[in-house]
Amino acid sequence: MDQNIVSELRSLLPTSQVLDDSASLLSYGRDWVKHYDPKPSAIVFPTSTEEVRDLVLFARRRKIALVPSGGRTGLSGAAVAEKGEVVVSFEKMNKILDFNPVDRTVTCQAGVVTESLQKHVRDQGFFYPVDFAARGSSHIGGNIATNAGGIKVIRYGLTREWVAGLKVVTGAGDILELNRGLVKNATGFDLRHLFIGSEGALGFVTEATLRFTVPPKPLTVLVLGVPSLDAIMNVFREFRDTLPLTAFEFFSDVALKHVVAHTSLAQPLAQSAPNYLLVEVENTESEIESRILSTFETCVEKGWVLDGVVSQSETQARDFWRLREDISEATSPYSPYKNDISVKVSDVPGFLTDVDAVLRTNYPDFEVVWFGHIGDGNMHINILKPHGLGKEEFIKKCLRANTLLFDVVGKYGGSISAEHGVGLVKKPYLEYSRSAEEIALMKGIKRVFDPDQILNPGKIFD
Numbered sequence: 160m161d162q163n164i165v166s167e168l169r170s171l172l173p174t175s176q177v178l179d180d181s182a183s184l185l186s187y188g189r190d191w192v193k194h195y196d197p198k199p200s201a202i203v204f205p206t207s208t209e210e211v212r213d214l215v216l217f218a219r220r221r222k223i224a225l226v227p228s229g230g231r232t233g234l235s236g237a238a239v240a241e242k243g244e245v246v247v248s249f250e251k252m253n254k255i256l257d258f259n260p261v262d263r264t265v266t267c268q269a270g271v272v273t274e275s276l277q278k279h280v281r282d283q284g285f286f287y288p289v290d291f292a293a294r295g296s297s298h299i300g301g302n303i304a305t306n307a308g309g310i311k312v313i314r315y316g317l318t319r320e321w322v323a324g325l326k327v328v329t330g331a332g333d334i335l336e337l338n339r340g341l342v343k344n345a346t347g348f349d350l351r352h353l354f355i356g357s358e359g360a361l362g363f364v365t366e367a368t369l370r371f372t373v374p375p376k377p378l379t380v381l382v383l384g385v386p387s388l389d390a391i392m393n394v395f396r397e398f399r400d401t402l403p404l405t406a407f408e409f410f411s412d413v414a415l416k417h418v419v420a421h422t423s424l425a426q427p428l429a430q431s432a433p434n435y436l437l438v439e440v441e442n443t444e445s446e447i448e449s450r451i452l453s454t455f456e457t458c459v460e461k462g463w464v465l466d467g468v469v470s471q472s473e474t475q476a477r478d479f480w481r482l483r484e485d486i487s488e489a490t491s492p493y494s495p496y497k498n499d500i501s502v503k504v505s506d507v508p509g510f511l512t513d514v515d516a517v518l519r520t521n522y523p524d525f526e527v528v529w530f531g532h533i534g535d536g537n538m539h540i541n542i543l544k545p546h547g548l549g550k551e552e553f554i555k556k557c558l559r560a561n562t563l564l565f566d567v568v569g570k571y572g573g574s575i576s577a578e579h580g581v582g583l584v585k586k587p588y589l590e591y592s593r594s595a596e597e598i599a600l601m602k603g604i605k606r607v608f609d610p611d612q613i614l615n616p617g618k619i620f621d
Contacts, residue, residue, distance in 0.1 A: 164221060165201050168245070171217055176204040176251070187248055188226075188240045190233040192584060193494065194554055199226070199240035204251045208326055208334060208365040214247060215363070216332040218613045226615050227359035229301030230272065232293040234497050235582030237305070237358045237618050244616075249300050252365065255279055264323050264340050266368045269300025276369070286374040288315035292484040300364045306356035308578035310484075313534035314405040314441075315372075317578070319355050324368035327354055329361065330609025340368040353604065358580050359615040361608040375405060377442045379451060380476040383458070383467040384432025388508045390463040391436065391533060395504070397463070398438055399534075401454050402447070406439035407534030414486045414528045421489035424481055428466045436533070437483045486530050486541075493543035494550065495528065496557040500568050501577035504536040510571050511538065517563045518542075522556065537577040540564070565591045581619040589620060 168177045178187075179201045188197025200223075205211045218225050224244040231238055240246050249270035257266040258279070265280055265287070274294040280287045289302065291309030301307075303325070308317045315321075324340040337351040338344055354361055385391055395407055412431055419426055427435075440451055451469065458464040470476035502510045511529070518527055524545050531538035542560065544553045565575055565588050574592045576585045589598060598620055605612070 168201055168203055171213060172203060178202045187228055187246045190231045190238040192234055192236045195236055195239045195241050197240055198243060199246045200243045202246045202248055204248050206251045211328045211363055211365050212332055212334055215328055219611050224613050224616050227363050229298030230296040232297045235580040236584045237580050237582030239583055249298060258283060263371055264368050265371060267299055268366055269364045271299045273297045273302060280371045285371045287371045289318050289321060299367055303355055303364050303367055304358050305580040310406050312532060313407055321370045322355055322367060323370050325351050325354055325364055326366035327362040327364050330614040358618050360605055360619055375441045379440045379442055380470040380479045381438045381467055382427040382479050383436040384428050384465040385434045385436055386465055388511045392508050393463045394436060394458050397458055398454055402450060403441045403443050405441050408437040408483050409533040410435050410483055410486060410530035414530050417489040418482055418485045422485055424478060427468050432465050437479060490528055490541055490543060495541040495543050498540040499577045499579050500573055500575060501537045502571040502573035506571045507533055507536055513567050514564060517567060521563060522560055
């Protein structure tokens, strides 16, 4: 970039809010996807909606591209700046602005960390239920931009269900206040929902008004060993029909072995099983414990469950959750190529069987780590890089595997991205989940909100 532009940025914002040193460019120019080389020209740190607007208007005048950056925990490359863009980091916009116990809403800036918001709401006696392993570093703005899901979707839904209002800056430099926290608002198009999941392509979320709810009753966690993929859905139906589920997670024995090797956690069961389920139940009544045991016994009698264990304390429940949530950390040394896909819940067993057969046949040297949110049809597929295989060759193989994988996704009418967005990683495969007519309409919507195509260009579609 022309150094004059960096100088102009420093005249637009305080000098401390503009960085262009190599370490900052490398750190802020990427997300958790490590397959792209970041090449931003500068990093800017606005502290208010007005400063974001000024940056957008400046970018329009100078015809430069802006890439939004939050906690950089994304897995789609949506926060990657690889073509000299200016990265707009929201980490200094980290204030909680309002708490309203009557409306049960909390208003915060986009850079508030998810876990900080959860704690703030919890300290007031309430509960913000959108939750996932990256809670300690992900930002609320990024959650909204990708419509984040996570581990409680089966009970509480995705981020979209909890957004009562948004303040955004469009690519035209307009500040919009969308829905203003209303419960009922039948006045035409609800533009709020266009921005949720838009990956910063239409505008930048600067503030959000989020709903919260009452805390759940104490929770019981079970880890169950399951003999086959078909048995998983039988167990799901049995538990869902008889108990108040808050989570229903799946992970393979391969995944468990990596977690146990990486941590101090012990194997949960006396004997290993091909697959495991983590089931969380809310203790809504005094008889719930006996109902949990009765449901478990029914599943064992029918051959759907080989063995299981029930948490006896909060500490044990947290350890059980770590068996599932520590998978990404435990496999990170193997530079995994990640995919998150979704199908209808009823299609999960057939989909898993078909994908497993495709990968085993075509890539027998790949070690595949499966885990996911079975209760909402979302699976994560992590292909571990074989020892001795170079990074570039590994990625080439994974890209070829993508075509086979997404052919199966298309067969089941599923989605190539369940909760991580499209970004750069999934862009070549968007047609598997969206028709040509839908893509054309999305491009038209972007032109309305971002007439100069300066906001996160090249993400989702070209």
